[in-house]
Amino acid sequence: MHPRDIALALLVVGVWGLNFAVIRTGVAEVPPLLLGALRFLLAAFPAVFFLRPPKLPWHLYLAYGMSISVGQFAFLFSAIHLGMPSGLASLVLQSQAFLTMILAAVWLKERWQGHQLAGLLLAAGGLALIGSAHGLEMPLLGFLLTLAAASMWATGNIVTRALGRYGPINQLAFVVWAGLVPPLPFFALSLLLEGWPAIDSAISVFSLRSFAAVAYLAWAATLLGYGLWTRLLGAYPVNQVAPFSLLVPLVGLTTGWLAFGEALQPLHFAGAALLMLGLVINLFGARLLLRVGVRA
Numbered sequence: 616m617h618p619r620d621i622a623l624a625l626l627v628v629g630v631w632g633l634n635f636a637v638i639r640t641g642v643a644e645v646p647p648l649l650l651g652a653l654r655f656l657l658a659a660f661p662a663v664f665f666l667r668p669p670k671l672p673w674h675l676y677l678a679y680g681m682s683i684s685v686g687q688f689a690f691l692f693s694a695i696h697l698g699m700p701s702g703l704a705s706l707v708l709q710s711q712a713f714l715t716m717i718l719a720a721v722w723l724k725e726r727w728q729g730h731q732l733a734g735l736l737l738a739a740g741g742l743a744l745i746g747s748a749h750g751l752e753m754p755l756l757g758f759l760l761t762l763a764a765a766s767m768w769a770t771g772n773i774v775t776r777a778l779g780r781y782g783p784i785n786q787l788a789f790v791v792w793a794g795l796v797p798p799l800p801f802f803a804l805s806l807l808l809e810g811w812p813a814i815d816s817a818i819s820v821f822s823l824r825s826f827a828a829v830a831y832l833a834w835a836a837t838l839l840g841y842g843l844w845t846r847l848l849g850a851y852p853v854n855q856v857a858p859f860s861l862l863v864p865l866v867g868l869t870t871g872w873l874a875f876g877e878a879l880q881p882l883h884f885a886g887a888a889l890l891m892l893g894l895v896i897n898l899f900g901a902r903l904l905l906r907v908g909v910r911a
Contacts, residue, residue, distance in 0.1 A: 616851060623843050624859040632866020634836040635701035636874045638692060641828035645817045646809040647692030650829065652801035655684060657833035659794035668792040669784040675777060679789075680796025683771025683841070688797075689804060690764035699757030700877045705867025706887055707745060707761040712858050713738045713893070714769035722773055725852065730900025734858070734893035741889030748882035775848045786849060787842035794837065861894035 616624075641650050668676075695704055713735045719725040727735075746758050778784060805814060817825075847856045864887065871877035879887070 616855060620847060620850065624847060624856065625862070627840050627843050627847075628859060628862045629866055630835050630840045631860070632705060632863045633870055634832065634840070635695070635705040635867045636870040637828050637831045637836070638695050638704075639701040639871075639875065641825065641832065642692055642696040644820075644822060644825045645828075646805060646813045647696040648689060648801055648805035648809055649814055649817055650832075651685070651688045651692055652798050652805060653829045654688070654832040654837065655794045655797035655801065657829055658837040659791060659798070662791040662838065663795065666785065666788040666791050669781075669789050671778065671781055671784065671789070675774060676789075676793045677796055678774045679771055679793045681800070682767050682774060684793065684797040685800045686767030687764045687771065689801070690760045690767065694757040694760035694764065697757045697760070698754045699761055700753060700871055701875065702864070702868035702871025702877045703745065703753055703879070703883065704757075704761050705871070706864035706883075706890065707742065707758060708765050708768070709861045709863055709890065710738060710742055710762060711765040711768040711772070712860050712897075714766055715772045718769050718773050719776070723776060728900070730896050734895075734897040734900065736893075737889045737896065738893035741886040741893065744882045744886035744889065748880050748886075752878075752880070753883075772848060775845050778845070779849050784849070786845040787838065790838060790841045790845055858894050858897040861890060864890070 638650075645653070691704065691708065695701060716725075716727065716731060716735060720727060742762075745753075746755075778786075778789065844856075868877075868879070868887070
């Protein structure tokens with residue numbers, strides 16, 4: 616990857632790492648599905664009036680909006696609302712990198728190399744350790760919902776790769792116009808599952824703190840983060856870009872500890888170490904093997 620694009624990927628890491636603490640702050644005052652609706656409503660408006668939609672089939676907007684937006688964040692916001700620690704959520708969610716590799720192999724016929732398979736196995740072991748340490752500090756349902764969110768993110772990554780077939784596009788404009796998809800499904804789910812009294816109560820006491828959380832989720836995490844992420848996925852193979860997201864937990868775990876006093880159990884540390892080792896192998900395994908081969 617070009618050094619400039621590596622820097623952009625690291626910027627996304629920082630923005631998304633802080634995102635989890637903001638989510639925890641938001642769901643403390645706003646029901647999670649309503650929070651999702653407000654996030655994408657603010658992300659789409661008024662930006663849609665200043666950006667032209669890329670000339671793409673409508674089903675790509677729908678598939679992206681329903682997977683990476685509705686699916687991912689309905690599960691993630693609900694997981695954190697149910698007690699999933701924000702730092703651990705940032706860690707478990709990054710299993711999307713390896714789920715993306717699996718889906719890319721099935722749908723896009725991208726081949727794995729040996730070091731990528733090794734990274735996948737290490738990550739699977741790390742997730743198993745983290746999941747085995749569920750309890751009061753990490754409810755099992757919260758863990759499972761976060762894995763479901765990761766699967767939706769991975770599906771959205773595959774949709775993003777399909778954009779490359781249509782040539783260069785304005786990725787930010789795509790993210791903005793795809794943001795028109797989530798609000799109605801989110802509002803419908805909120806009305807069905809959370810109920811009108813909860814919605815009415817949250818809106819009637821909507822605070823500046825809640826608005827700040829929604830604004831960060833809409834403008835920083837969605838427009839900036841996903842705009843850059845979509846750009847990178849359109850320029851490079853999925854298996855080069857997706858592993859960068861495993862750095863997000865370094866920011867998420869630190870923020871969760873500093874802001875909320877979230878502490879990890881020994882099994883969480885062990886699982887996190889395996890996940891991070893999987894990232895290193897995915898990013899640098901081929902280069903290390905080449906150097907070893909040259910020296911031999």
